[in-house]
Amino acid sequence: MKYTFRCADVGMDCGFSIMNASSEDELLEMLKIHAKDSHGLTSIPQEMVNRIKGAIKKSGKYSFSCADVGMNCGFQIENSSTEDELLRELSIHAKMSHKMETIPQDTLKAIKQKIKVS
Ligand SMILES: [Zn+2]
Numbered sequence: 147m148k149y150t151f152r153c154a155d156v157g158m159d160c161g162f163s164i165m166n167a168s169s170e171d172e173l174l175e176m177l178k179i180h181a182k183d184s185h186g187l188t189s190i191p192q193e194m195v196n197r198i199k200g201a202i203k204k205s206g207k208y209s210f211s212c213a214d215v216g217m218n219c220g221f222q223i224e225n226s227s228t229e230d231e232l233l234r235e236l237s238i239h240a241k242m243s244h245k246m247e248t249i250p251q252d253t254l255k256a257i258k259q260k261i262k263v264s
Protein backbone atom coordinates (compact mmCIF):
# COMPACT_ATOMS: atom_id res chain seq x y z
CA MET A 147 0.00 0.00 0.00
CA LYS A 148 1.28 3.45 -0.96
CA TYR A 149 0.13 6.78 0.45
CA THR A 150 0.06 10.03 -1.48
CA PHE A 151 -0.87 13.51 -0.28
CA ARG A 152 -0.93 16.97 -1.82
CA CYS A 153 -1.28 20.18 0.18
CA ALA A 154 -3.55 21.47 -2.59
CA ASP A 155 -6.04 18.70 -1.73
CA VAL A 156 -6.78 20.38 1.62
CA GLY A 157 -7.07 23.80 0.00
CA MET A 158 -3.51 25.00 0.64
CA ASP A 159 -2.04 27.22 -2.03
CA CYS A 160 1.10 25.13 -2.06
CA GLY A 161 2.67 22.74 -4.54
CA PHE A 162 3.95 20.36 -1.90
CA SER A 163 3.19 16.69 -2.32
CA ILE A 164 4.38 13.39 -0.93
CA MET A 165 4.09 10.46 -3.30
CA ASN A 166 4.07 6.80 -2.41
CA ALA A 167 4.98 6.86 1.28
CA SER A 168 4.83 3.34 2.74
CA SER A 169 2.54 4.15 5.63
CA GLU A 170 0.14 6.83 6.78
CA ASP A 171 2.34 7.42 9.84
CA GLU A 172 5.43 7.91 7.68
CA LEU A 173 3.54 10.40 5.55
CA LEU A 174 2.20 12.32 8.56
CA GLU A 175 5.67 12.55 10.15
CA MET A 176 7.06 14.10 6.96
CA LEU A 177 4.07 16.36 6.73
CA LYS A 178 4.80 17.72 10.24
CA ILE A 179 8.17 18.93 9.00
CA HIS A 180 6.58 20.56 5.98
CA ALA A 181 3.78 22.13 8.06
CA LYS A 182 6.36 23.66 10.41
CA ASP A 183 8.90 24.87 7.87
CA SER A 184 6.55 25.95 5.09
CA HIS A 185 3.31 26.82 6.84
CA GLY A 186 4.64 27.96 10.24
CA LEU A 187 2.52 25.39 12.11
CA THR A 188 4.41 24.04 15.12
CA SER A 189 1.75 21.39 15.46
CA ILE A 190 -1.01 20.36 13.09
CA PRO A 191 -4.44 20.92 14.70
CA GLN A 192 -6.50 17.73 15.09
CA GLU A 193 -9.20 19.10 12.81
CA MET A 194 -6.56 19.60 10.11
CA VAL A 195 -5.13 16.11 10.70
CA ASN A 196 -8.60 14.69 10.08
CA ARG A 197 -8.92 16.64 6.84
CA ILE A 198 -5.45 15.52 5.79
CA LYS A 199 -6.29 11.87 6.51
CA GLY A 200 -9.42 12.24 4.42
CA ALA A 201 -7.36 13.63 1.55
CA ILE A 202 -4.62 10.99 1.60
CA LYS A 203 -4.86 8.77 -1.45
CA LYS A 204 -4.11 5.12 -0.93
CA SER A 205 -2.92 3.03 -3.79
CA GLY A 206 -2.21 -0.63 -3.66
CA LYS A 207 -2.98 -3.88 -5.34
CA TYR A 208 -5.78 -5.99 -3.94
CA SER A 209 -5.85 -9.75 -4.34
CA PHE A 210 -8.23 -12.45 -3.19
CA SER A 211 -8.70 -16.16 -3.71
CA CYS A 212 -11.85 -18.13 -2.92
CA ALA A 213 -9.75 -20.86 -1.29
CA ASP A 214 -8.85 -18.38 1.48
CA VAL A 215 -12.44 -18.38 2.72
CA GLY A 216 -12.73 -22.15 2.46
CA MET A 217 -14.40 -22.28 -0.96
CA ASN A 218 -13.43 -25.31 -2.98
CA CYS A 219 -12.88 -23.22 -6.04
CA GLY A 220 -9.74 -22.15 -7.88
CA PHE A 221 -10.96 -18.62 -8.42
CA GLN A 222 -8.52 -15.76 -7.76
CA ILE A 223 -8.45 -12.07 -8.42
CA GLU A 224 -5.04 -10.44 -8.53
CA ASN A 225 -3.98 -6.82 -8.55
CA SER A 226 -7.26 -4.92 -8.53
CA SER A 227 -6.65 -1.21 -7.95
CA THR A 228 -9.15 -0.76 -5.14
CA GLU A 229 -10.95 -2.92 -2.60
CA ASP A 230 -14.21 -1.69 -4.09
CA GLU A 231 -13.19 -2.83 -7.58
CA LEU A 232 -12.20 -6.24 -6.24
CA LEU A 233 -15.49 -6.64 -4.36
CA ARG A 234 -17.53 -5.70 -7.41
CA GLU A 235 -15.61 -8.24 -9.51
CA LEU A 236 -16.03 -10.82 -6.79
CA SER A 237 -19.78 -10.25 -6.59
CA ILE A 238 -20.05 -11.31 -10.24
CA HIS A 239 -18.12 -14.48 -9.48
CA ALA A 240 -20.24 -15.11 -6.37
CA LYS A 241 -23.40 -14.73 -8.41
CA MET A 242 -22.38 -16.80 -11.42
CA SER A 243 -20.31 -19.51 -9.77
CA HIS A 244 -21.62 -19.71 -6.21
CA LYS A 245 -25.23 -18.76 -6.91
CA MET A 246 -25.19 -15.95 -4.36
CA GLU A 247 -27.45 -13.12 -5.48
CA THR A 248 -25.77 -10.97 -2.86
CA ILE A 249 -22.84 -11.85 -0.65
CA PRO A 250 -24.10 -12.31 2.95
CA GLN A 251 -22.72 -9.77 5.46
CA ASP A 252 -20.74 -12.37 7.48
CA THR A 253 -19.20 -13.86 4.32
CA LEU A 254 -18.32 -10.36 3.18
CA LYS A 255 -16.59 -9.74 6.51
CA ALA A 256 -14.58 -12.96 6.15
CA ILE A 257 -13.68 -11.98 2.58
CA LYS A 258 -12.47 -8.53 3.62
CA GLN A 259 -10.19 -10.09 6.22
CA LYS A 260 -8.64 -12.32 3.56
CA ILE A 261 -8.05 -9.66 0.95
CA LYS A 262 -4.34 -9.17 0.45
CA VAL A 263 -3.03 -5.69 -0.08
CA SER A 264 0.40 -4.94 -1.48
ZN1 LIG B 1 2.11 22.87 1.94
Ligand SMILES: [Zn+2]
Nearest residue numbers: 212217219221
Ligand atom coordinates in the same frame (compact mmCIF):
# COMPACT_ATOMS: atom_id res chain seq x y z
ZN1 LIG C 1 -15.24 -19.07 -6.00
